[in-house]
Amino acid sequence: MREKVIMTADEIRRALVRVAHEVAERNRGGQDLLFVGIRTRGVPIARRLASYISDFEGIEPPTGSLDIGLYRDDVTSGVNPVLRQTDIPGNVNGKRVVLVDDVLFTGRSLRAAMDAVMDFGRPAQIQLAVLVDRGHRELPVRADYVGKNIPTSRSEEVRVRLRETDGEDLVAILEQGAE
Amino acid sequence: MAVSRVVEERPAPSELLGTEPRRQHVLDLDDFSAAEIEQTLETADAMAEVLGRQIRKVPTLRGRTIVTLFYEPSTRTRASFEQAGKILSADVINLTSSESSSRKGESLVDTARTLEAMGADIIVLRHSMSGAPYLVARHTSISVINAGDGWHAHPTQALLDLHTIKQRFKRIQGLKVVIVGDILHSRVARSNVWGLRTMGADVTLCGPPTLLPTDVLEAFGKAPGGLAIETDLDTALDGADVVMALRIQHERQTAGLLPSVREYIRCYQVNEERMGRAKETALVMHPGPMNDGVEISHGLAHGARSLVESQVTNGVAVRMALLYMLASPGVES
Numbered sequence: 001m002r003e004k005v006i007m008t009a010d011e012i013r014r015a016l017v018r019v020a021h022e023v024a025e026r027n028r029g030g031q032d033l034l035f036v037g038i039r040t041r042g043v044p045i046a047r048r049l050a051s052y053i054s055d056f057e058g059i060e061p062p063t064g065s066l067d068i069g070l071y072r073d074d075v076t077s078g079v080n081p082v083l084r085q086t087d088i089p090g091n092v093n094g095k096r097v098v099l100v101d102d103v104l105f106t107g108r109s110l111r112a113a114m115d116a117v118m119d120f121g122r123p124a125q126i127q128l129a130v131l132v133d134r135g136h137r138e139l140p141v142r143a144d145y146v147g148k149n150i151p152t153s154r155s156e157e158v159r160v161r162l163r164e165t166d167g168e169d170l171v172a173i174l175e176q177g178a179e
Numbered sequence: 180m181a182v183s184r185v186v187e188e189r190p191a192p193s194e195l196l197g198t199e200p201r202r203q204h205v206l207d208l209d210d211f212s213a214a215e216i217e218q219t220l221e222t223a224d225a226m227a228e229v230l231g232r233q234i235r236k237v238p239t240l241r242g243r244t245i246v247t248l249f250y251e252p253s254t255r256t257r258a259s260f261e262q263a264g265k266i267l268s269a270d271v272i273n274l275t276s277s278e279s280s281s282r283k284g285e286s287l288v289d290t291a292r293t294l295e296a297m298g299a300d301i302i303v304l305r306h307s308m309s310g311a312p313y314l315v316a317r318h319t320s321i322s323v324i325n326a327g328d329g330w331h332a333h334p335t336q337a338l339l340d341l342h343t344i345k346q347r348f349k350r351i352q353g354l355k356v357v358i359v360g361d362i363l364h365s366r367v368a369r370s371n372v373w374g375l376r377t378m379g380a381d382v383t384l385c386g387p388p389t390l391l392p393t394d395v396l397e398a399f400g401k402a403p404g405g406l407a408i409e410t411d412l413d414t415a416l417d418g419a420d421v422v423m424a425l426r427i428q429h430e431r432q433t434a435g436l437l438p439s440v441r442e443y444i445r446c447y448q449v450n451e452e453r454m455g456r457a458k459e460t461a462l463v464m465h466p467g468p469m470n471d472g473v474e475i476s477h478g479l480a481h482g483a484r485s486l487v488e489s490q491v492t493n494g495v496a497v498r499m500a501l502l503y504m505l506a507s508p509g510v511e512s
Contacts (some may be wrong), residue, residue, distance in 0.1 A: 067225060069507070070237040070267075080197040080504050082218045083225040119234065 002175045003159070006150055009169035012131065015147035016045065019129055020052035022145050027096050032124065033061035034095040038068060038113050039084055041102035044164035045131055049100065064088040066099075071112035092121040098144075102160040104130040107141030132171055134158050204316050205324045205501055207332035208373040213403075216378060220342050222500035223493070229266060230496060240269035243506045246294050247303040249326070250276040250287075250311075255467055255491055256326050256335070260303045263498035269506070272299070291315040300506050304328070309366075322505045330364050336466050337370035339497040341378060343489050344421055347462060352379030352403075357415050357457075359449055360425030360474050361390045367466045368425060376402035383407045385415035386425075386447060389436040412447050416456040423464045424449045424475040440473060450476035454484065462486050 007015065024030050030053045037046030043065045054060035067084045099113050114126055129145040134152045150173070152158060157174040161167075199215040208216070229237055245264040247257050257273065264271040276282070279290055291302060301322045304312045309329030316323040327333040345351055356375050362368045362384045372395075375382050381404050384391060388410055392398070399406055409415040416422065431437050449463060463479055464486045471477050480487060 069225075069503075070229070070239040078201055080199045080201055080215065080218060081222075081507050082197040083222040083500070083503060085225050086228050115238070119232070119237065 003172040004175060005170060005172050006158075007132075007148060007171035012147070012169045012171065015131065016048055017052055019145045019147055020049045021056070023049060023098060023127075023129065024053050024057055026127075026144070029057045030059055030061050032094065032096050034090070034092060034097050034123075035061055035063040036088060036097055036099050036113075036117060037063065037065050038099060038101045038109060039065055041160055041162055041165055042066075042100045044162050045102060045129075046098075046100035047164075049098075049129065062089045066113055066116055068109060068112040068116055071115045073108070073112070086116070088117075088120050092117060092123045095123050096125045096127065097123040098127045098129050100129045102131050102162075103158050104128070104133045104141070104143050104146075105136055105158075107137045107139035110141045111139050131160060132158060202504055203322050204312075205334050205505070206312050206316060207325065208334045208337050208370050208377065211374070211377065213377050213379075216338070216341065216374060219338060219497070219500050219504065220345055222503060223338075223342050223496040226496040226499040226503070229499070235266050236268060237266065238268050239503060240264070240267040240506055243269045243300045244272065244298055245269045245301045245303065245502065245506075246272045246274060246299045247326070248274045248279070248290070248294070249305045250281065251305050251307050251327065253305055253326070255494060256305065259491075259494040260324075260326065260498050262495050263502055266495075267499055267502055269502065287311060288314060288318045291319050291321065295319045295321045301502065324501060324505070327366055329366065330369070331366050332370045333366040333466075334370045334374075335494075335498055335501060336367050337374040338501070339490060339494045340371055340423070340464060340466070341374050342493045342497050343464065343486050346489065346493070347486065348420065351375065354380045354420040355383065355418055356380050356421040356423065357383045357385055357419045358423045358425065359385045359412060359415070359447060361427055361431060362386050362395075362425070363390045363392050364428070364431070365425050368423075371423065372399055372406065373402075376404035376406060379403040381405040381407070383409055383415050383419075385409045385412055387437065387443070390431065412449075412453060413456050416453060419457040419461050421462055421464060422449055422454070422457060423466070425466070426468060427470060427474045444473060448474060448476060449479060451479055451482075454479065464490060466490070
C-alpha cells in the first residue's frame with residue numbers, strides 16, 4: 001500500500017495558523033470562544049488553534065475534548081467499544097463553540113458532536129473547523145474553516161498524523177492496490 | 180509534487196476503539212483479560228462525566244430493551260442497572276420472580292425465550308442457582324449479564340470494586356487485598372478473586388475454617404496476582420491496602436458453620452483497632468447489604484476509611500459501561 005503525502009508538517013502549521021486568524025477575525029478576537037476537539041485528533045488541533053490565537057490576540061480561548069461515542073449511529077465493529085473522557089470546561093451557554101476535527105467526510109461525526117454539545121447547554125453559535133475536507137457528505141453539514149480541501153474518491157483513505165498522537169505531522173492519502 | 184512512500188498495511192490507529200473482541204455476555208470475570216477490564220474501567224470513568232451533568236440523559240441505547248430478571252431480592256444491583264439503562268435511554272423492564280410466570284411453573288429458559296421473542300436485547304439475571312445465566316446464554320441468542328448466581332459469580336460487583344480501588348489507589352497491581360468473612364458462600368469473593376488477580380493484586384482470603392473453600396488454590400489456577408488463605412485475621416491484615424468485609428448470613432449459624440455471631444465478631448469483625456495491622460493508607464469496602472456491627476464495625480463502615488458509598492456510586496457508571504459494551508451501535512473501524 002502506498003501513501004501519498006498531501007500536507008507536510010510546515011503546510012499543516014501554515015494552514016492552522018491561517019485558520020486561527022480566520023476564527024479570531026470572525027469572533028471578535030476570540031472572545032466568548034470555546035474550542036471543542038472531537039476525539040482523537042480533533043483535540044490536539046483544537047489546542048494548537050487556541051495557542052495560535054493566544055500568540056496574536058493575547059488571550060487563550062478554553063479548549064475541551066469530546067468523545068462522541070454516546071451519540072453515534074455507526075455500524076458495529078468487531079471489537080468492544082471504549083469510551084474516553086469528555087471534558088467541556090465551564091458553561092457552553094452563550095458561547096461561540098468551535099468544533100474541531102481532523103477530517104470532514106460524511107458529516108455523521110459532526111451531527112453526533114452537535115447533539116453532544118447541545119446536551120451541555122445552549123451555545124450562541126456552533127462553528128466547525130477541520131484540517132482536511134475530503135468531500136462525500138451524507139448530511140447537510142459544512143465547515144466554516146478548512147485547512148485544505150482534498151478531492152478524494154470514496155474508497156481512498158485519508159490519514160492524518162499529529163505530533164501529539166502519532167509522533168509526526170503529516171496528511172496522506174492511502175492509495176488502494178498501488179503496489 | 181507528490182511524495183510517495185511505502186507503508187505496511189495496518190488499520191488506522193484510534194484510541195476510540197478497544198482491542199478486545201466484541202463481547203456478547205458478562206457471565207463472570209474469568210474470561211476477561213487485563214486489557215478488557217482496563218478498557219471497561221476507562222469507559223466507566225467516561226460514564227461518570229454523564230452522571231455529573233445537569234441533565235443525566237444520553238441517547239446511546241434508544242430503542243434497546245433491557246430486562247432485569249431477578250429471582251432473588253436486591254436493592255442496589257437491580258436499581259443501579261435500571262438507572263444505568265435509563266440514563267442511556269434504553270427501555271428497562273423489571274421482572275421479579277413473584278411477578279413472572281415462574282410462579283406458574285414456567286422454566287427459566289422458557290421465560291428467557293419469551294423475553295427474547297418480545298425483542299429484549301439484554302437480560303440482567305439474578306438467580307439462586309449457580310450457573311443459571313450460562314443456561315440462558317446457551318439456549319437463547321440474547322445478551323446475558325450475570326447479576327449474581329448462587330455462590331458462583333457476581334462479575335458486575337467485582338468490576339465496580341475494581342473501579343473503586345483504581346479510583347483511590349490509581350492502580351490495582353501490587354496491592355494487597357484481604358477479603359474477610361464467608362468466602363465459601365460468596366459470589367462476590369469469587370468474582371473479585373478473578374478480577375483482582377488478573378489485574379495483578381495479591382489476594383488473601385480470610386475467615387473461619389468452616390467458611391473457607393478448601394480447594395481454592397487449585398480452583399483459581401495461575402494469574403499475575405498471588406492468592407493466599409489465612410484463618411487468623413490479624414495475620415491476614417498485616418500490610419493490607421484494601422480490606423473487603425463480606426456479609427455474614429445468620430442462616431450459617433443454624434447450619435452449624437458458626438458457633439455464634441458473638442464469636443464471629445470477636446474473631447473476624449473488621450474494626451478500627453484491627454485496621455492498625457493494615458497499612459496506614461488502607462481502606463475498607465463492603466458489597467452490601469451490611470450487618471452493621473457484625474462483620475464490620477459501625478465506626479469503620481461510616482468513617483473516613485470507608486469506600487462503601489463510592490462503591491454504590493460507581494455501580495451505576497460501571498453498569499452503564501457494560502450496557503454500552505454489549506448493546507451500543509458501535510464505532511466505525
